[in-house]
Amino acid sequence: MARILVEDIKKTFGKFVALKSVTMEVADGEFTVLLGPSGCGKTTLLRIIAGLETADRGEVRIGERRVDHLPPRSRNIAMVFQNYAVFPHMTVFENITFGLRMQKRGSEEEIRRTARWAAELVHIESQLDKYTGQLSGGQRQRVAVARALAVRPQVLLMDEPLSNLDALLRLEMRAELKTILRECATTTIYVTHDQVEAMSLADRIAIMHGGEIEQYDTPLEIYRNPATLFCGGFIGSPPMNFLEAEAVAPGRWRIGDFELAGPAEGARLLLGIRPEDLEPAGEGEPALVGTVQVVEPLGSHLLATLRLDGRLLRFAGDADLPLRPGDTLRLRPRADRLRWFDPESERAVRS
Amino acid sequence: MTGERALPYLLLAPSLLFLALLFLWPLAEAFLVAFSGPGGQWSLVNFREMAEDLNFADAVRNTLLLVAVVVPIQLALALGLGVLLGSLDRGRDGFLYIWTIPLGISDLAAGILWLAMLSERGYLNSLLAALGLVEGPVLWLSYETPLALFLAVVVAEVWRATAIVLVILVAGMQLIPKEYYEAAEVFGAGAFQRFRRITLPLLKPSIQTALILRTILAFEVFAVVVVLGGRDLPVLAGEAFAWQYDYRNAGVASAYAVLILTVSLAATWLYLRLLRVREESLA
Numbered sequence: 001m002a003r004i005l006v007e008d009i010k011k012t013f014g015k016f017v018a019l020k021s022v023t024m025e026v027a028d029g030e031f032t033v034l035l036g037p038s039g040c041g042k043t044t045l046l047r048i049i050a051g052l053e054t055a056d057r058g059e060v061r062i063g064e065r066r067v068d069h070l071p072p073r074s075r076n077i078a079m080v081f082q083n084y085a086v087f088p089h090m091t092v093f094e095n096i097t098f099g100l101r102m103q104k105r106g107s108e109e110e111i112r113r114t115a116r117w118a119a120e121l122v123h124i125e126s127q128l129d130k131y132t133g134q135l136s137g138g139q140r141q142r143v144a145v146a147r148a149l150a151v152r153p154q155v156l157l158m159d160e161p162l163s164n165l166d167a168l169l170r171l172e173m174r175a176e177l178k179t180i181l182r183e184c185a186t187t188t189i190y191v192t193h194d195q196v197e198a199m200s201l202a203d204r205i206a207i208m209h210g211g212e213i214e215q216y217d218t219p220l221e222i223y224r225n226p227a228t229l230f231c232g233g234f235i236g237s238p239p240m241n242f243l244e245a246e247a248v249a250p251g252r253w254r255i256g257d258f259e260l261a262g263p264a265e266g267a268r269l270l271l272g273i274r275p276e277d278l279e280p281a282g283e284g285e286p287a288l289v290g291t292v293q294v295v296e297p298l299g300s301h302l303l304a305t306l307r308l309d310g311r312l313l314r315f316a317g318d319a320d321l322p323l324r325p326g327d328t329l330r331l332r333p334r335a336d337r338l339r340w341f342d343p344e345s346e347r348a349v350r351s
Numbered sequence: 352m353t354g355e356r357a358l359p360y361l362l363l364a365p366s367l368l369f370l371a372l373l374f375l376w377p378l379a380e381a382f383l384v385a386f387s388g389p390g391g392q393w394s395l396v397n398f399r400e401m402a403e404d405l406n407f408a409d410a411v412r413n414t415l416l417l418v419a420v421v422v423p424i425q426l427a428l429a430l431g432l433g434v435l436l437g438s439l440d441r442g443r444d445g446f447l448y449i450w451t452i453p454l455g456i457s458d459l460a461a462g463i464l465w466l467a468m469l470s471e472r473g474y475l476n477s478l479l480a481a482l483g484l485v486e487g488p489v490l491w492l493s494y495e496t497p498l499a500l501f502l503a504v505v506v507a508e509v510w511r512a513t514a515i516v517l518v519i520l521v522a523g524m525q526l527i528p529k530e531y532y533e534a535a536e537v538f539g540a541g542a543f544q545r546f547r548r549i550t551l552p553l554l555k556p557s558i559q560t561a562l563i564l565r566t567i568l569a570f571e572v573f574a575v576v577v578v579l580g581g582r583d584l585p586v587l588a589g590e591a592f593a594w595q596y597d598y599r600n601a602g603v604a605s606a607y608a609v610l611i612l613t614v615s616l617a618a619t620w621l622y623l624r625l626l627r628v629r630e631e632s633l634a
């Protein structure tokens with residue numbers, strides 16, 4: 001049993017606050033993805049959990065143990081470093097077996113077998129005798145992943161482990177990682193920039209922004225119900241549309257000439273709507289009316305950018321829609337997919 | 352195009368000339384003198400004379416012993432101090448400066464300093480007497496106490512010249528990226544394993560440089576020995592000096608010089624072989 005509990009972690013570097021107050025629980029065997037823009041503190045949080053950095057305040061538990069004061073090697077973890085940190089003076093084989101040898105785990109025969117298993121998982125078994133200095137960046141990265149997998153840790157921390165692989169290999173390894181880690185019930189925290197990777201791998205995603213976790217939930221829930229403007233704008237490609245709405249009566253809101261039902265409270269709110277949750281409106285129906293600016297046929301669907309009272313609105317529709325730049329398009333948001341945000345606090349408002 | 356290619360050679364030429372004039376020429380001269388007999392003909396007579404001298408065996412033995420004792424002590428000390436310095440968060444430079452002070456002192460001055468401590472009326476005897484450990488002044492540095500004399504030279508040499516090893520090794524250690532230690536620690540390596548598996552192998556080039564430099568200088572050990580023991584503790588460089596200036600025999604003195612050079616070259620070659628760094632393992 002190795003759940004991870006991070007509570008009220010704060011970390012500063014000099015005057016710079018890297019983590020404000022981070023609280024997060026990763027259940028035993030769960031796959032959590034840390035997703036956020038560059039510099040938001042993902043690596044810092046991972047390093048604190050690993051014990052490579054000391055938090056200013058707060059506590060970290062792994063399993064039932066409080067580990068704040070334990071050195072990294074006593075925390076029962078393995079880690080894939082963002083910059084790989086594979087040892088240049090050792091061969092690929094020696095790198096992969098490093099953890100097993102340090103922890104004196106198993107006979108020589110078992111160690112060899114595990115190393116081969118790990119190397120095959122990341123397709124590096126033909127390079128076992130090479131020094132890592134002779135490898136490409138992507139190969140080195142895979143050695144780092146194999147080194148971590150080889151110790152079969154209870155807790156695995158991975159800092160952008162696939163960032164340097166080509167698209168095809170990344171897709172393949174992503175699927176394999178997910179399978180293995182599920183089989184081994186490894187509690188995993190996985191850092192990435194790539195939202196597709198996050199959505200496809202995670203049991204739960206933690207969206208980080210400016211040293212805080214803004215939302216921590218299942219991929220679908222984050223997609224459907226972003227907790228903040230940032231989450232809505234960060235997840236989804238293209239991101240959620242935000243339209244300014246004015247209250248006309250309690251529970252009635254107006255965007256330009258379009259009126260719709262919404263939350264009872266407030267005078268000004270932002271309506272959040274995903275591009276694919278807009279539908280062409282019939283004649284005479286109330287609608288958002290815009291001028292098509294750009295049309296991007298993407299094969300599976302069609303993406304249009306509209307101008308609407310000086311704002312841009314993205315719409316994803318059927319690939320066969322006969323749209324051309326300059327056309328006027330009437331759109332209606334799906335009523336069950338409306339999300340409302342307070343522009344002041346930037347947080348979601350329940351409707 | 353040709354001009355561009357010749358430029359580096361042109362720029363190197365003055366230093367090469369300088370080296371040839373001040374190093375290679377005297378070296379060739381020394382070889383000539385060492386290998387010529389009384390009539391100027393090619394001969395090994397100087398070497399025979401050198402080998403048949405009473406002090407020769409002692410000088411060889413003492414020099415080799417000094418190298419064998421001093422250099423490992425210096426390497427071990429410098430490694431230990433280097434690791435300690437590396438674990439400091441601040442003040443590293445301050446400590447380094449303090450430890451390198453002896454580097455700024457000439458070896459003659461260093462010898463005199465230690466003489467002041469270890470001579471009959473020196474600080475050591477005063478201290479021992481004050482503690483009631485000895486009756487009267489003890490003669491530490493005489494031919495009757497060769498071991499004490501030898502140890503005194505070892506101590507003085509270690510004090511004087513460990514810092515250069517330390518500086519080389521600390522510079523090398525600072526080049527080792529921190530991530531390697533972090534990775535090693537995450538995967539279960541304790542402090543000793545990190546030293547053995549990360550520091551030592553990655554520090555090999557620096558260790559090699561430091562060893563070569565220190566060993567060559569240790570084969571030439573001279574001033575400290577002369578000050579502390581005169582010829583009571585014969586060493587190769589001291590014998591060369593004695594033959595040149597006391598016996599006025601430049602031939603045998605040159606033979607000693609050639610011997611020192613040969614041993615130094617052999618040691619350098621050995622280090623280069625033993626501590627060879629595989630090129631492919633340099634990231």
Ligand SMILES: Nc1ncnc2c1ncn2[C@@H]1O[C@H](COP(=O)(O)OP(=O)(O)OP(=O)(O)O)[C@@H](O)[C@H]1O
Nearest residue numbers: 013016018037038039040041042043044045082193
């Ligand atoms: N040792 C340090 N000293 C000073 N500032 C640091 C240090 N480590 C990180 N920071 C700062 O803390 C912030 C968070 O850094 P961190 O490496 O955690 O970002 P990240 O989310 O991993 O970014 P990326 O996606 O680019 O890897 C950054 O602004 C960075 O400049």
Ligand SMILES: [Mg+2]
Nearest residue numbers: 042043082159
């Ligand atoms: Mg990072």
